[in-house]
Amino acid sequence: MTDDAHGTAIRVERPAKTLRELALDKVREAILNGYFRPGDRLVERDLCAQLGVSRTIVREVLRHLESEGLVANLPNKGPIVAQLNHDEAKQIYEIRGALEGMAARLCAEQRNPAIADALDKSLEDIRNSYRDKDMAGVLAHTSSFYQTLFSMVDRHIAWGVVNLLTVRINHLRSMTIKTQNRDVQGPVQMARIVDAIRRGDGEGAYQAAMQHVASASAIAQAVLSGRQPID
Amino acid sequence: MTDDAHGTAIRVERPAKTLRELALDKVREAILNGYFRPGDRLVERDLCAQLGVSRTIVREVLRHLESEGLVANLPNKGPIVAQLNHDEAKQIYEIRGALEGMAARLCAEQRNPAIADALDKSLEDIRNSYRDKDMAGVLAHTSSFYQTLFSMVDRHIAWGVVNLLTVRINHLRSMTIKTQNRDVQGPVQMARIVDAIRRGDGEGAYQAAMQHVASASAIAQAVLSGRQPID
DNA sequence: TACCATATTATGGCCTACCAAGATTATGCA
DNA sequence: TGCATAATCTTGGTAGGCCATAATATGGTA
Structure with missing residues (x-):
């Protein structure tokens, strides 16, 4: 209430990104800067270890990148970095x-x-x-x-x-x-x-x-x- | 080997959609046909019960719909059906x-x-x-x-x-x-x-x-x- | 040696259970 | 009545496990 009464103009921009968003940025960045190359497999459990997060997070991140078109999901094989022709x-x-x-x-x-x-x-x-x-x-x-x-x-x-x-x-x-x-x-x-x-x-x-x-x-x-x- | 030799012309189109894809379609459809209305909260555990799947799936589905713009995620409140102005x-x-x-x-x-x-x-x-x-x-x-x-x-x-x-x-x-x-x-x-x-x-x-x-x-x-x- | 059938391994799909933190609501006391 | 405290709800996140399938290794047999 009191907060609203004072408006939101100076509200601090919450740096409180969720872990998932952090991980998403990391992986996206890793793909964009070439750390992961097109065609590379993105093994869930490996990413967990590298990112230091749980599989839940990794899976959500992979799904997100898939919908962005940066990752492709081969049936029965798993996710790879998408290749662009x-x-x-x-x-x-x-x-x-x-x-x-x-x-x-x-x-x-x-x-x-x-x-x-x-x-x-x-x-x-x-x-x-x-x-x-x-x-x-x-x-x-x-x-x-x-x-x-x-x-x-x-x-x-x-x-x-x-x-x-x-x-x-x-x-x-x-x-x-x-x-x-x-x-x-x-x-x-x-x-x-x-x-x-x-x-x-x-x-x-x-x-x-x-x-x-x-x-x-x-x-x-x-x-x-x-x-x-x-x- | 033998299969490949015979080509893939009559390969059965795998109906083997994953549970996640099934759930995704269900929820998307539910939003599109108005079962969930704009502004409705999408409580994870409720969806689990209604869809009969685990939270893992529901969370991935919600993320996916979020990136499609059908679902919005309010910080500290959770996902709702996106409203279009x-x-x-x-x-x-x-x-x-x-x-x-x-x-x-x-x-x-x-x-x-x-x-x-x-x-x-x-x-x-x-x-x-x-x-x-x-x-x-x-x-x-x-x-x-x-x-x-x-x-x-x-x-x-x-x-x-x-x-x-x-x-x-x-x-x-x-x-x-x-x-x-x-x-x-x-x-x-x-x-x-x-x-x-x-x-x-x-x-x-x-x-x-x-x-x-x-x-x-x-x-x-x-x-x-x-x-x-x-x- | 060549080949086939059988383990083994790697991996994704999926599940349950749990904890922490923030928001909301209920409750109880002054 | 009003406020502080407690209970509840819900998401963010973790851990670990089970199962199915695909690929690979292994070993036995002709």
Whole structure:
């Protein structure tokens, strides 16, 4: 009661994540950073030992990652780290294009200068990270750029979908941003999105966002084919 | 060995779903058909008793449904059936529009008459179901229509996303298809999609698909506001 | 030696029982 | 009546065990 009367503005953000959430993050992270490789078996009892938690937790975590698409469950064999093929990667980029394009269009139609300003800030962070060869930073700030795109027009569900799909192509992302010229081309393409938004040009923003994803997809396909992109 | 030598053509499709999958389907179905209403608490031990399975299973099922967005987990209170507000429903329809529009465009660009034929067949099923006042059939065949749209161009990931989002607005779907004139308007709009695909008109197919979802969304908003649509 | 049938092991699916901690409700006393 | 304390409910988490199946090792026989 008294608490409610005082509002919840300064409520401390409970760091009290459950053990399950902690374990989930750990395992997801382990898959994303390559500690577990695609195709690796994820033996429940081994994970219990490695994580120091009970099987209950491990099983829930595996189920969760399964629904995220990071883990596949072979019948009568058990869970393995999911493998992504060319085609699926392409489909994921395509979906991102559709949704990010949609969000970009909505941002442009909002005619709110604060949006473009916020995006510019993320873009600046990305450029700095490229300059410092901080590739983890590039990824993080790129995510932040897109999160801004979605959250500025209150599309948190679409952002959730994009985010969910993005983790599955995480390793591709880290490879595409390292390819030749991407440090220049990437930001240039993203700046086009911001420009269109600032102009209030919905269709232009849509096209620019689509094009950015399309070029990332092309690079990813090249990487997956084992050859470097022609550029 | 001998089995493999004979191929796998007649392999029996394992009905051997795990207990967990069975329970998952049961609970999901119970939520979708309204046995559990939005906001209802889902007490683990009660579910154990009702389903006749252990807490292990129930917990995994609840986690899974949580990641599907059908169940929400209140900290220190436990899981409840997720409630969908206006805005989220609108967002989901919007995403469906973007993805179904994308799929429709791809179908049109395929220039394969078989696609339009297959869609026409689903459309016929929908009309028949409407005629017989078989609303469950309408929903099923509508899903089948869209599944065709995605699977004909091998976009199973996008279909998965649409499917995932669709269960969350299931109750809205059953209400929208029952509104006045929807039995005529719905099929007419879908026929426009098929026509555009048959003509190879990608942009037209995209627009038609978007429009179909948009009108469903508008009806849903009206239903959510408590009033019937003006039509 | 080659081969087949039988243990053994590894592992997932599933269960019961238990404890701790937080929230809620009941209870009893001043 | 009002407040503090106790009982209860429920989830988070643990431990350990049972069973079924698949893969692997083992050993005996032709």
